[in-house]
Amino acid sequence: LLATPALAQNGGQVPHIESKNGRHALIVDGAPFLMxxxxxxxxxxxxxxxxxxxxxxxxxxxxxVEVPVAWEQLEPKEGQFDYSFVQTLLDEARAHDKRIVLLWFGAWKNTGLAYTPDWVKLDNRRFPRMKTADGKDHGVLSPHGAATLAADKRAFLKLMTYVRDHDAQNTVIMVQPENEVGSYQNPRDFSATAQKLFDGPVPAELTRALRKPAGNWKSVFGDTADRSFNTWYTARYIEELAKAGKAIKPLPMYVNASLTDPYKPVDPMSVSSGGPQGDVIDIWKAAAPSLDLAAPDIYDRGSRNVFKHLDLYTRPDNALMVPEIGNAAEYARYFWSALGRGAIGFAPFGMDDADYFNYPLGAKSFDDATIHAFASKFGVLGAAMRPWAKIAFAHPTWGAARPDDGTPLSTTMGDWTVTASFGQWQFGQREWFPNADTPAWDKAMVGGMVVAQLSANEFLFTGDHVRVQFGAREGAPANGMIVKVEEGHFEGDNWVFDRIWNGDQTDYGLNIIDKPVWLKVTMGRYR
Ligand code: N0T
Known part of the structure; x- marks a missing residue:
């Protein structure tokens, strides 16, 4: 149907992900796009x-906007498809100037089968639930159910076909087959069918990819055999959807993971076993080559864990994308951490006025501060969305968000260091004014920045509630200095100079608090 994978109807380019030198870009309408x-x-x-x-x-x-399409709404009666919501979504998103990420809530939604049609839910013979180790039904569909895969895939392909035929303009830019797959409280299916596979050999594609010797699941994976087994077969199932879906329209496709503590050995009983958590991405890559990426759903407020999760999904073979993060204000600062790692997208969860809040995962309500925490960041990036995505695809970037304890973070880029510190008044060091109040953002979980190194001596950055300092790296000649700090904005891809920062605005570090702006810093050496 499509002459070349990248070219669609109307001569437009289908959105896709490009990777180069370990960096990634989501290409939409022929150019890098930041979601x-x-x-x-x-x-x-x-x-x-x-x-x-x-x-x-x-x-x-x-x-x-990221929006689910439920199997139960697409195919309420077997073989009868209802596309009315999909069309409404396309129409309204276009009217409101939004792109769409379609979430296919099929066999697995937070592992469970709640979004399947009644005719699936109620027919356990045709669409078998997993069995637990003691032989009970588990409320999660088995990835070994051939009829489940066939029916789920048929519906998903109908959706992809509808998108191909009604979205030549590519309002839909990505697709997520299923949602937070795996199984809680049951590391794998223990049915007779599954057990037979489990006692058999690990597929050679997997042992080869992981550079492990051949053998059965227990001998190759030991303690992690059950979870590895379910991960492989769940990923194979989704590969079937993604591969066939991409043959219809080759949109970027990704899977999202429900996470646990990234520093502790994963307990296969409490994690969504089978899902694409950070420690099993290699299994997913081997099993599901048609998927573009695996992505973290972040509902952990602790900075140490968040940084680690972001690191695990930032790989030369995996673009970082955060498809869900809690919508409470304190999560907003991690936008900077994600961008610094080259993220192609970031989306807080629960962003509508439905009068539902998933606290303690996210916010308790949308007060102004919560909205502002996201709006200020999306605002400044939105004003430079295309140039930023292009710059981040071609240049080193670094991001910092305030760690829970407020310690400054710093990095070396070429000959220079960049340091982000938090919780300070713009004017000078607190020690100079022992009787002055500390700022309101001293203890608050706010603050961060992102910087791109444009050339050896040039940096572009923005942020909020942060003090940024540039200096010579250790070991570099001591005659390094900031030559110039310019504030500007972008018109198209072009930088437009607005003013030079000097005096108070530069003497004590470059401070951005409530109004993120773009700053370009030129470093140099005197002779
Ligand atoms: C997410 C969302 C929605 C640290 C929760 C998170 C969404 C799904 N699930 O509102 O249900 O569809 O992807 C599960 C978080 C588990 C607890 C993590 C504790």
Missing amino acids: LGGQVNNSSNYAAPLKQVWDRLDSIHANT
Whole structure:
């Protein structure tokens, strides 16, 4: 149907991911695109609640909406397909100038089968649930159910076909087959069918990819055999959807992971076993080459864990994309950490006015501070969305978010160091004014920045609630200095100079608090 994978109807380029020198770009309309997203609540995938989505997304300056399409709504009766919501979504997203990430809630949604049609839910013979080790039914569909895969895939391909035929303009920019797959409280299916596979050999593709000797699951994987087994077969199932879906329209496809503590050995009983957590990405890569990326759903507020999760999904073979993060204000600062790692997208979850809040995962309510935390960041990146995505694809970047304890973070880029510190007044060091108040953002979980190194001596950065200092790296000649700090903005891809920062604005570090702006810093050496 498509002459070349990258070219679609109307001569337009289908969105896709490009990778070069370990960096990645999401290409939309032929150029790098930064997804400033928001995911709607789980039951907002109907025409009526969709009306409560757009103002909220506008309020945070999102350019993309992530919305589920449920199998139960697409195929309420077997073989009868209803595309009305999909068309409504396309129409409204276009009217509100938003791109779409489609979430296919099929056999697995947070592992469970709740989003399958009744005719699936109620037919355990045709669509078998997993068995637990003691032979009970588990409320998660087995990835070994051939009829489940066939039916799920058929519906998913109908969706992809509809998108191909009704979205030549590529309003839909990515697709997520299933949601947070795996199984809680049951590391794998223990049915007779599954057990037979489990006792058999590990597929050679997998042992080869992991550079492990051949053998059965227990001998190759030991303690992690059950989870590795379920990961492989779940990923193979999704590969079937992604591969066939891409043959219809080759949109970027990704899977999202429900996470646990990235510093502890994963407990196969409490994690969503089978999902693409950071420690099993290699299994997913081997099993599902048609998927573009695996992605972390971040509902852990602790900075140490968040940084680690982001690191695990930032790889030469895996573009970082954060398809879900809690919508409480304190998560917003991690936008900077994600961007610094080259993220192609970032989306807080629950961004509509449905009167539902998933606290303690996310916010308790949308107060102004919560909206502002996301809006200020998406605003400044939105104003430079195309140039930033292009720059980040071609240049080193680094991001910092305030760690929980407020310690400054710093990095070396070429001959220079960049240091981000938090919780300070703009004017000078606190020690000079022992009687002055500390700023309101001293203890608050806010603050961060992202910087790109444009050339040996030039940096572009923005941030909020942060003091940024540039200096000569250790070991470099001591005559390094900031030559110039320019504030500007972008028109198209071009930098437009607005003013030079000097005096108080530069004497004590470069401070950005509530109004993120773009700053270009030129370093140099005197002779
Ligand atoms: C997410 C969302 C939605 C640290 C939760 C997170 C969304 C799904 N699941 O509102 O249900 O569809 O992807 C699961 C978090 C588990 C607890 C993590 C504790």
